Amino acid sequence: MSxxxxxxxPNETGLRTDGRLERLRLFGLSSPAMLLILVILVIxxxxxxxxxxxxxxxxxxxxxxxxxxxxxxYIRIFITTFQVSVLTxxxxxxxxxxxxxxxAQLPNRLANLCLITVLLPFWTSLLVRTYAWxxxxxxxxxxxxxxxxLGLWDEPLKIVHNMTGTLIGMVHIMLPFLILPxxxxxxxxxxxxxxAASNLGATPRKAFWTVFFPLTTPGLFAGALMVFILCxxxxxxxxxxxxxxxxxxxxxxxxxxxLFVNWGxxxxxxxxxxxxxxxxxxxxxxxxxLDQITSGGR
Amino acid sequence: MANWLKSPASxxxxxxxxxxxxxxxxxxxxxxxxxxxxxxxxxxxxxSQYLEFPPDKWSTRWYDNFFGSDEWMQAARTSIQxxxxxxxxxxxxxxxxxxxxHTSNVPFVRMAFVMMITPMMVPLVLVAIGAFYAYVxxxxxxxxxxxxxxxxxxxxxLVIIVTGSALKGYDMSQEQAARSLGAPRxxxxxxxxxPQIRFAVVTSALLAFLTSFDEVVVAMFIxxxxxxTLTRNMFNALRDQIDPTIxxxxxxxxxxxxxxxILAQIFGxxxxx
Numbered sequence: 410m411s412x413x414x415x416x417x418x419p420n421e422t423g424l425r426t427d428g429r430l431e432r433l434r435l436f437g438l439s440s441p442a443m444l445l446i447l448v449i450l451v452i453x454x455x456x457x458x459x460x461x462x463x464x465x466x467x468x469x470x471x472x473x474x475x476x477x478x479x480x481x482x483y484i485r486i487f488i489t490t491f492q493v494s495v496l497t498x499x500x501x502x503x504x505x506x507x508x509x510x511x512x513a514q515l516p517n518r519l520a521n522l523c524l525i526t527v528l529l530p531f532w533t534s535l536l537v538r539t540y541a542w543x544x545x546x547x548x549x550x551x552x553x554x555x556x557x558x559l560g561l562w563d564e565p566l567k568i569v570h571n572m573t574g575t576l577i578g579m580v581h582i583m584l585p586f587l588i589l590p591x592x593x594x595x596x597x598x599x600x601x602x603x604x605a606a607s608n609l610g611a612t613p614r615k616a617f618w619t620v621f622f623p624l625t626t627p628g629l630f631a632g633a634l635m636v637f638i639l640c641x642x643x644x645x646x647x648x649x650x651x652x653x654x655x656x657x658x659x660x661x662x663x664x665x666x667x668l669f670v671n672w673g674x675x676x677x678x679x680x681x682x683x684x685x686x687x688x689x690x691x692x693x694x695x696x697x698x699l700d701q702i703t704s705g706g707r
Numbered sequence: 708m709a710n711w712l713k714s715p716a717s718x719x720x721x722x723x724x725x726x727x728x729x730x731x732x733x734x735x736x737x738x739x740x741x742x743x744x745x746x747x748x749x750x751x752x753x754x755s756q757y758l759e760f761p762p763d764k765w766s767t768r769w770y771d772n773f774f775g776s777d778e779w780m781q782a783a784r785t786s787i788q789x790x791x792x793x794x795x796x797x798x799x800x801x802x803x804x805x806x807x808x809h810t811s812n813v814p815f816v817r818m819a820f821v822m823m824i825t826p827m828m829v830p831l832v833l834v835a836i837g838a839f840y841a842y843v844x845x846x847x848x849x850x851x852x853x854x855x856x857x858x859x860x861x862x863x864x865l866v867i868i869v870t871g872s873a874l875k876g877y878d879m880s881q882e883q884a885a886r887s888l889g890a891p892r893x894x895x896x897x898x899x900x901x902p903q904i905r906f907a908v909v910t911s912a913l914l915a916f917l918t919s920f921d922e923v924v925v926a927m928f929i930x931x932x933x934x935x936t937l938t939r940n941m942f943n944a945l946r947d948q949i950d951p952t953i954x955x956x957x958x959x960x961x962x963x964x965x966x967x968x969i970l971a972q973i974f975g976x977x978x979x980x
Contacts, residue, residue, distance in 0.1 A: 438807030439819060441800045442863050449860045450826055453837030504736055511733035514717055526737040532968045533744050534921040536938050537957040540945060541743045544750065544758050547949065551746070551760055584740065603718035613721035621719075642830025644924050649945050659832040663927075666836055679833040686828060 454683070461676035473677035483661075483678075490657045493572075493647065494640035497579040498587075501636050504580065505587040506629065512588075513595035524592070531585035539646045542578045543569060546650075570652025578650040583639065587632035594628025595621075627697060634693050638686055658682050744961060751954035758951055769955035779940065779956070785930065786920055786937040789851055793858040793919035798912040800859065801866025806896065808867070809874040824864040831924040834861070839928040849932035857925050862915035869914065873907030874900075906974040913967050920963065 464470030477483045512523045530538060545551050546569035553565040568574055598621065606616035644659040651657075658678055665675035712724030723730075746760060751769055753762030773779050804823065808816055826834065838857045839848070847853035877900065885895035901908070926936040937956065944950050 432811040432813050435807050435811035436813050436816070436819070438811075439804030439823070442804035442823060442867070443819065445800070445856065445860055446822060446826060446863065449838055449841065449856055450829065450834060451822075453841040454829060454833055456840060457833065457837055507729055508733050508736045511729055523733075523737060526741045528968065529965075530740050530744055532917065532964050534938070534957075534960050534964065536921065536923055536941055536945075537747070537960050538744055540941070540953055540957055541747045543945065544747065544949060544954070545743055549757060581740070581743065600718050607718065607720045611719070613717075613719040613725070616719040638828070642832060644832055645942065649942075659830060659924075662832050662836065666839075666928075672836075672840075675836060679830070679836065682830050683833055686830060690828060 454679075457672075457676040458680055460672050461680045463673055465673070473673045474681075476674060477677060477681065486656050486658055486661050487681075489655060490641060493575060493579065493643075493655065493657060494637050496576055497583055497640050498633050498637045500576065500580045501583050501587040502629065502633055505584050505632070506591055506625075509588045509591040509595055513592055527585050527588050527592075530581065531589070535582060535645055538582055539578055539649045542574065542581065543649060546574050546577065569650055571654050572651070574650040574652070575647045575655045578646045579640065579643065582646060583636045586635045586639065587629075590628040590632040590635070591625060592628075594625045598624050630693070631697060634689070634697075638689060641686060641689075642682060747954050748958045748961065751951065751958040753951065756951065758949065758954060769951045772952045773955050773959075776952075779937075779952070781933075782935050782937045782940045785851065785854075785934045789854045789858060789936065790916045790920040792851070792855040793862055794912050794916040796855060797859040797862040797866050797915040798908065801863050801911060801915075802870050802908055804863075805867045805870040805874060806900075809871060810879070820867075823867050826860050827864040835925040835928040838925060842929055848929060849934055851934055854926065854930050854934070854936070855919075857929055858919035858922055859915075861922065861925065862918040865914045865918060866911040869911040870904065870907050873904040877903055909974045910971050913971050917964065917967055920960075 461473050462469055462471065464472045477487075508527075512520050512527075515523060547553075548565045548567070550569075552568065556562055557565070568577070602620050602624070603616055606620045607613070611619065642659050643657060644663065647655045647657045648660055648663075651660075659682070662675045662678050662682075665671045665678070712727070713722050715721065716723045716726060749762060750758045750760050752765050752767065753759050754764035754766035754768060755762065808820055808823070834857070838853075842848040842853045845853075847856075881903070882895045882900050885899045886892060890898070921938065922936075923938045923942050926939045927942065930936045930939050937960075941953055941956060944953055
């Protein structure tokens with residue numbers, strides 16, 4: 410018996426080394442992707458981080474960060490960014506949750522049909538959708554025309570090139586990001602729980618709030634988080650629908666580079682934006698796993 | 708009707724009548740989700756300089772404008788070329804890395820996964836100015852190569868997530884069976900595993916195409932010169948005035964997207980039998 414183990418041992422270690430090598434080789438399959446991300450994304454962003462600490466005179470300084478704290482205009486930009494993000498996320502929850510709830514209770518075939526109304530805008534180009542809202546909301550646009558002919562208001566309202574227009578566009582663009590994970594979470598709920606709740610005497614309202622809603626929170630949380638993070642760094646929609654009145658961090662970064670060629674200022678704002686995003690993700694990751702966030706709470 | 712209003716709508720015994728508001732709300736929301744985009748289509752066939760709905764006089768002048776302009780045509784070529792190349796690069800690279808991450812049990816797999824999805828988490832503007840800087844050093848600014856590389860990086864997380872989740876639902880022992888019967892690993896992958904996850908692979912390829920085709924912010928910085936993309940030119944045109952040619956281009960883009968979506972649905976349906 411002891412002899413057999415003795416003869417097996419070298420074989421066993423050999424297999425183990427083989428296994429380890431094989432695993433490393435398999436892992437190597439991901440190296441092209443990693444190399445690309447490293448060269449195109451990680452290293453340049455690292456360089457921006459470095460540049461953000463270089464002052465106008467070419468030496469190490471914190472002036473790029475000081476500017477953000479001291480100058481009113483910069484503070485206002487951060488406040489606007491948060492305002493837009495919070496409002497958009499809130500509106501998406503208020504509009505998206507009931508719709509997801511509605512769809513989750515339909516028979517499958519009908520639900521799939523309704524799901525198309527969410528997927529169609531989701532797949533359509535962001536720029537096209539932003540343009541569509543620009544056309545609809547402008548002074549002579551359809552919304553104003555119809556509202557006036559219906560007598561809702563008397564003269565054309567200014568609903569684009571300002572905060573209102575930005576929010577309308579942003580909510581429209583972000584809604585699918587909220588609806589899809591919430592819908593997924595709702596579909597996964599075992600309906601028997603609700604039956605049990607009402608069987609035990611819960612009113613519909615109570616059954617919803619104490620049984621159904623808590624079960625959907627992971628999906629809701631993941632969706633809201635996704636929307637909020639996307640909003641923080643959003644550029645196209647506020648740039649087109651905001652008409653220069655809604656200036657978000659990403660827009661200031663672009664104008665710092667395009668107009669003022671000020672890499673230091675742009676980088677510092679970018680770094681702050683990135684850190685905000687990462688902190689939010691980090692806090693969220695204490696409640697959800699990262700792959701749950703990316704796959705929408707499931 | 709009255710009976711229907713009083714009948715229970717769900718397991719909580721709420722009646723249809725009690726939540727009529729939900730139905731009305733949901734239908735209005737669904738209409739609002741879809742119509743803004745679709746209304747651009749009839750508008751693009753208007754003869755008027757001012758986008759009107761319904762158009763007084765129909766015409767295809769904005770389409771003629773688009774197809775007759777060398778500038779727009781060049782941009783469309785760049786966009787399509789970039790999107791196809793991005794799809795062709797991102798799909799194999801992403802599938803290989805999803806497979807690698809799935810099968811190798813090295814301890815740092817989770818860290819590698821996090822790194823793979825960073826392009827989804829880093830704000831696009833930062834990716835854009837970072838790539839702009841890097842491309843100046845690498846001397847590939849304003850080239851299709853540069854665009855394809857940047858768009859590949861943006862598409863990779865999607866490919867890895869979609870293919871990765873398909874691999875999670877796939878029984879790896881099938882591949883092991885093929886290997887125990889003597890197939891080398893690559894052969895087992897191509898003949899046994901790949902055919903079973905092919906729908907996820909096709910879906911991720913379509914996603915990669917659309918990611919590139921629709922991308923604005925990064926293209927704003929690293930495309931230009933002789934190779935501006937369609938979206939870059941559209942964005943610049945939007946900042947100036949509301950040119951109805953954009954409506955025509957938008958309609959064409961909606962058409963491309965719809966075709967992609969239908970393809971994805973077809974493949975998606977077959978995915979879950």
